[in-house]
Amino acid sequence: MTTERYNPRETEPRWQKVWDDTNLFECDTSADNEKPNYYVLEMFPYPSGRIHMGHVRNYTMGDVVARYKKAKGYEVLHPMGWDAFGMPAENAAMQNKTHPKGWTYDNIAAMRKQLKSMGLAIDWSREFATCDVDYYAQQQRLFLDFLKHDLVYRKNAKVNWDPVDMTVLANEQVIDGKGWRSGADVEQRELTQWFFKISDYSEELLGAIDTLNDWPAKVKLMQSNWIGRSRGARIKFPFVKSESVVEKELICFSTRPDTLYGASFMAIAAEHPITLELAKTNAKLQDFVQQCRKMGTSAADVEKAEKRGFDLGLTVAHPFIEGKELPVYAANFVLMDYGTGAIFGCPAHDQRDLDFARKYDLEVTSVVASLDEPDQPYSVENTAFIDDGILINSGPMSGLRKAEAIDKAIDVLAENNQAEEEINFRLRDWGISRQRYWGCPIPVVHCDTCGVVPEKYENLPIELPEDVTFDIPGNPLDRHPTWRNVACPSCGRPAKRETDTMDTFVDSSWYFARFVTPQNENPVDPKAANKWLPVDQYIGGIEHAILHLLYSRFFSRAMSVAGHMDISEPFKGLFTQGMVVHETYGNKDIGWFQPAELEIREDEGKRTAVRLDNGQEVPIGGIEKMSKSKRNTVDPDDIMQTYGADTARWFMLSDSPPERDVEWTDAGAEGAHRFVQRIWRLVQIWADTVASADLPSSDADISTLRKATHKTLKAIGEDIEKLSFNRAIARIYEFVNVLSGVKLETQDAPTVSAMREGLFVLIQVIAPMMPHLAEECWKALGNKTVVSAEGWPQFENSLAQDDLLVLPIQINGKKRAEIEVSPEATPSEIEDASLALDVVQKFLDGKSPKKVIVVPKRIVNVVI
RNA sequence: GCGGGCAUGGCGGAAUCGGUAGACGCAAGGGACUUAAAAUCCCUCGGCCUUAGUGCUGUCCGGGUUCAAGUCCCGGUGCCCGCACCA
Secondary structure (H helix, E strand, O other), rough: OOOOOOOOHHHHHHHHHHHHOOOOOOOOOOOOOOEEEEEEEEEOOOOOOOHHHHHHHHHHHHHHHHHHHOOOOOOOOOOOOOOOOOHHHHHHHHHHOOOHHHHHHHHHHHHHHHHOOOOOOOOOOOEOOOOOOOHHHHHHHHHHHHHOOOOEEEEEEEEEEOOOEEEEEEEHHHEEEEEEEOOOOOOEEEEEOOOOOHHHHHHHHHHHHHHEEEOOOHHHHHHHHHOEEEEEEEEEEEEEOOOOOOOOEEEEEEEEEEHHOOOEEEEEEEEOHOOOOOOOOOOOOOOHHHHHHHOOOHHHHHHHHOOOOOEEEEEEOOOOOOOOOEEEEEEOOOOOOOOOOOEEEOHHOHHHHHHHHHHHOOOOOOOOOOOOOOOOOOOOOOOOOOOOEEEEEEHHHHEEEEEHHHHHHHHHHHHHOEEEEEEEOOOOEEEEOOOOOOOEEEHHHHHHOOEEEEHHHHHHHOOOOOOOOOOOOOOOOHOOOOHHEOOOOOOOOOOEEOOOOOOOHHHHOHHHHHHHOOOOOOOOHHHOOOHHHOOEEEEEEEEHOOOOHHHHHHHHHHHHHOOOOOOOOOOEEEEEEEOOOEEEEEOOOOOOOHHHHHHEEEEEEEEEEOOOOOOEEEEEEEEOOOOOOOOOOOOHHHHHOOOOOOHHHHHHOOOOOOOOOOHHHHHHHHHHHHHHHHHHHHHHHHHHHHHHHOOOOOOOOOOHHHHHHHHHHHHHHHHOOOHHHHHHHHHHHHHHHHHOOOOOOOOHHHHHHHHHHHHHHHHHHOOOOOHHHHHHHHHHHHOOOHHHHHHHOOHHHHHHHHOOOOEEEEEEEEEEEEEEEEOOOOOHHHHHHHHHHHHHHHHHHHOOOOEEEEEEEOOEEEEO
């Protein structure tokens, strides 16, 4: 028999057209649809221009779930859209003299075509981009609703300011404290900006984490820590030496009031009102404040910077120790936006305080003893002692353990009216103002008479003007006269439109809800949203573990408060997939080379990379995340042209567990492609023979082939439910090995029937992963239907179980023998049978065992 | 700096709740088929050994708990992700 090779270039577009023509993946979200519903969503892409392998991995995983759930009888919602606002479009506009809008929609068209060639089971009728006027008009409405419900306000906040380009920079655009284009030293500037009151929901967002049973534990932990609830005391320190300062006392927040007896200094933020007041008359302090402002706004920068302080010449009285005074410093490591912007320093029991104390030669008094040596204070050199311990030399707290000492300190301070207990959260309000063009305009107007006035609902949408240029840095909206100058919605007098646009995180905080009714005249249809939300399975990168997911959780609540729906948690199940990584070639001196520009040679185990254009050798570097800067990318288009979408999909699912990084290798892709051909060959060999065969009769036919079929079917269902695609794939390999082992010459009726059943099951279980190949095989096996529309086959429990189990027998924890037992055997039966074995008798040497442990269905351990 | 994660053969990984470490795949070596190559099929494949044995050893390093540890606990090392204006 001759077999022809499978040609994905011919079959894949053909089957995609069949699915498309029959609207196979369109979802019916109407209320009268009584099928159980399932919403699977992958994080939508930013339209950068081309899809990358990370997208292929992400969307393949979601596609397997979507196709599997559809086969299981669910009405499946699996949509796609574009996170289309953002900086890269403006950067492209500046570099290539394009318009952000044209650039973005061109990119969307290109990427849509690429995604479609992957054969994804997506309902494309729901597609939208966040830069579509229809979408951001609804978002402006939500903003006005939030404003009405007191969830939005204005306050001052710092931004990175490039004094040469005269523009605000994102943290990403600040490199080593300098502007990425101008190279100028970046400064901090205060601007009045819009904020969402996410911090009102701190307690709620924290508490509800417990209900997220289908989220990874690590993401829940990261969110908990991010919200950062801490109980402590707001302590008043009366000024002793205060000179020009008006305040009578300095108020600080501390989670460790138990260590007050070890306090040796006070530190306040450079932005603290007292610091700023004193700086007015003190040039050196003014200088210090300026230095702190050059630090950059990111938390990592602040905390990595060397601890620096400025003695303000003030002192405060210690609340407990009569006559003790503490000097007050301004310090660069104290954050104005956490607590009260002031701390007391206890160097012995806080590492930052210790670093600071060592630098400025301040007293270090240890007041906590370790649990091992409870009688003497822990001796501190350059490492602060922060573990649990016993308080010592600490007045009323002496002798207490950390937790009780904290309670005691708060009680005593509160009694004397020196402090109040306070719960603090690390979570800050969400600043959404961006001084940029390519975003959703904030629908408010600034009027000299009326102040800040919300736009009227009937004036929405506030559309972005298209006649803008990007030849000079800054926000073109600021210099657009006709767009900017408007009549005040309240008094009608000349006023100015807000030119800030919204953070793109706002766009991505509710798109999942819009997909349910993408054309609705309101942001969502409450009935449909309540039926379809939360998203059953959300899949995306771990890099979104905190911000995007937390903002979306806030948004669901805010939209519910505003009456749009009644949902608190947006994502029932969450899965964070790993990255696609690749070897790098080159270095920073000679530059980096793409895998496609090189040939990898292998000589006696030694690998070298050689340039295709001039034959020069290029050093092989580490395996890193695929990125434009290292050029270690593989274009999905090339792969799909060479091997087809099914091969790319299969490779992205196999080998690595989905939550871990996967390395793209040519060998792996070739291996995946060989498997595609192997299945096609197997089906061709058997197609004619099984076409006329009956399905196996249910009576006592327990061939190993049928057992393998039903065991595989059972296991793969479980694996897909758990998103363990790599394990499902290993089982498919094993199953194909079994099927390939059956010789065509063995054409007795039961074998052919079992083979027919096995091949049908094989094609149905690979269909979610390699849908085009599956369709082609399904047809070859004589089916007139499309396999993508078929139900999921049912396994027979009796066939999916083993008749006999092989148990290992250990002697003193080392495996020495095996024993076959029935699954129903009792522990004492297993024990007796095990002890009767020759091997076991030999080791026992006439003695009786000390102990025999029998773990049913697992192991026997004989302890001698 | 802070928060979170990961570490198993030459490589990716498997090992359900603490119960046979290395399933499955890739690479490599040997063989079959072929004029030859590709494709395909078969075999071997963690390390060690005067004893080739249901032998010893082995899951990043050092301790510990347990009848039993890749898995749990304590202490290290290395790498990765996030840090609020990248998306």
